[in-house]
Amino acid sequence: MDSDKPGIKDWLKNEAITEVECVVSDLTGIARGKISPVDKFIAEGGMRLPESVLLQTVTGDYVEDELYYSLLHPADIDFICKPDPSAAFLIPWTEEKTALVIHDTFDRQGRPIELSPRNVLKKVLDLYREKGWKPVVAPEMEFYLTARTADPDQPLQAPIGRSGRRESGRQSFSIDAANEYDPLFEDMYDWCEAQGLDIDTLIHEEGTAQMEINFLHGDPLHIADQVFVFKRTMREAALKHNVIATFMAKPVTNEPGSAMHIHQSILDIETGRNVFSAEGGQRSDLFLAHVAGLQTYLPELIPLLAPNVNSFRRFLPDTSAPVNVEWGAENRTCGLREPESSPENRRIENRLAGADANVYLAVAASLLAGYLGMIENLRPTPPIDGRAYDRDNLRLPVTLEAAVEQMDESQRVREYLGDLFVDGYIATRKAEMENFKRVISSWEREFLLLAV
Missing domain, CATH: 3.10.20.70 (Glutamine synthetase, N-terminal domain)
Incomplete structure (x- = not known):
């Protein structure tokens, strides 16, 4: 326009x-x-x-x-x-x-x-529109607050809060720990309100000075625009208070990674009904097909959900992040979780995307995978009731190199997102990997300098 x-x-x-x-x-x-x-x-x-x-x-x-x-x-x-x-x-x-x-x-x-991330998301939304469907999404954005530092070789530390002390240990859902940074979050909320950003709750996450902001559900393009603006807003609010806000997937050693969980459901445009629930309130065939599409195609789209070398550190063992495309009701060890809800609000939560992902591309990838399942009438594996972290089937690529290769070879991804976009996106990932390999890490200096 x-x-x-x-x-x-x-x-x-x-x-x-x-x-x-x-x-x-x-x-x-x-x-x-x-x-x-x-x-x-x-x-x-x-x-x-x-x-x-x-x-x-x-x-x-x-x-x-x-x-x-x-x-x-x-x-x-x-x-x-x-x-x-x-x-x-x-x-x-x-x-x-x-x-x-x-x-x-x-x-x-x-x-x-074709290389524009916003246009990629629009292309996927057009696919749904042609079928008479309207996706609805609600992201959850995790991030860390850290003390400012000019030396990238130094490990990040939690910032000093109102008490004059740094947070220590893990304070999941602690109100007092979140209130340590009240002045910062007051500015963040005021600025988000001034911009019309539809943010909901603030949560202290599992990591030290790790937080989460939830967005209200809405139109995927509109929500993606808001997340794009929010990340910058959060960083600016932190800088005002002499703090860093980072959306790196894994910024702190031995702490949990930061995700962008994407809740998604599909409405019938004509009736406004959630097509994920059948007339009797049970899971619909379209819901099961959508889940199966996520299971089938997300492994081929992982570079859009985990775009950086650092992204895959979040998927290491014992890091509280799912490394699979298993699914289950209220099961946070699965990559795909069905939250408890009314039939009208039935949705699936994609827990694989990192907070470092481009929101337009992550939402597009998640919705495209589900769409393919719906039009191909796929069927998912049985839902998992117990712990899914240790299951060997339905696992994801564990390195960016492997993920990029899988995406490169995916005919379905190329068919729907286009060769130009796929080749261009993969080229930037490969250029970043080559750049990364040229950097000597502090681990190498610490353990190899005098030992080999």
């Missing part, structure tokens, strides 16, 4: 906005774009960015030249970015009155850019 729609112009004027951050999400989930004076933003109705923006790695590097020029135009041209008025947010922490507006991306012929 263009910025010449009266809604966004009036909104910018009513809020006395002077600057607009025009952003797109790259494959990692980093906000990239331009900061524009509001008058220029309104006059131009969009912006242009180099195609290469979407092939940057988390380090800012690009994929190897041969692949780079096979995926992008050899002249390194721009793509066209158009603002989405439904994805406009106030930025409460800036001195100037500033808005953030998420943009959609198109080529010169007006076709959606």
Whole structure:
């Protein structure tokens, strides 16, 4: 949608906005774009960015030249970015009155850019729409608060709270431990309210100074936009209080990893009924097929849920994270959990995605896997009642290299997400892995320096 729609112009004027951050999400989930004076933003109705923006790695590097020029135009041209008025947010922490507006991306012929994570999610949602279905999602975002440090070689520490002490031990669901950071969270809640972010409860998670924010359920694209904005909001609120908020999947040795659990259900567009429940309130065939799709196809989509080398540290043994695609009712040791609910609210919780995942791609992957199960009428394995951590079947790839290879060879993923996206995404993962391998770790210096 263009910025010449009266809604966004009036909104910018009513809020006395002077600057607009025009952003797109790259494959990692980093906000990239331009900061524009509001008058220029309104006059131009969009912006242009180099195609290469979407092939940057988390380090800012690009994929190897041969692949780079096979995926992008050899002249390194721009793509066209158009603002989405439904994805406009106030930025409460800036001195100037500033808005953030998420943009959609198109080529010169007006076709959606295939490498855009937001377009990938839209493509999956279109598949559901064609079947008369509407997905509903509710993410849970885990993250750590840590003391600020300028030395990346130093282990992270919990920040000092109101009591003047660092948190020690594990304080799952502790109200007092969460209240140690009350001033920070008061700002976070105020800023989220100012931006219209639909956040719900705050929970102290299992790790030391590890927290979780739950989002209310809603439209997947709208919720993904909100999570994209929330991660930045949380980091800004932490910095204001001289603290770091990190969404790394495994930032602290011997502490649990941070996940982005995705609750998902499917409504019938015409009736508004949850298709996961049959007339009598029991699990429907579509629910079972959706679960089976997650079991079948998530292993081929894992790089979208666990995108970094660090992501797979969360899947190590005894790390409180499921490493399987088993499913069960109220079973948190399964990768797929059916929470207790009324038939109207029946849903499945995908517990595999890391907090470090690009939210657009993680939601797209989770919904695509379920969709394939529904259209193929798949059937899941029997639900698990007991501990699923130690089960050897239905396990996931345990390294990014293995996960990328599995995704690369998946004909179904290529069929639905496109060769250009798959090749481009895999290329950025491989570039990051190569970059990682060049770094000598503190473990190597500690144990090998004088011993070998």
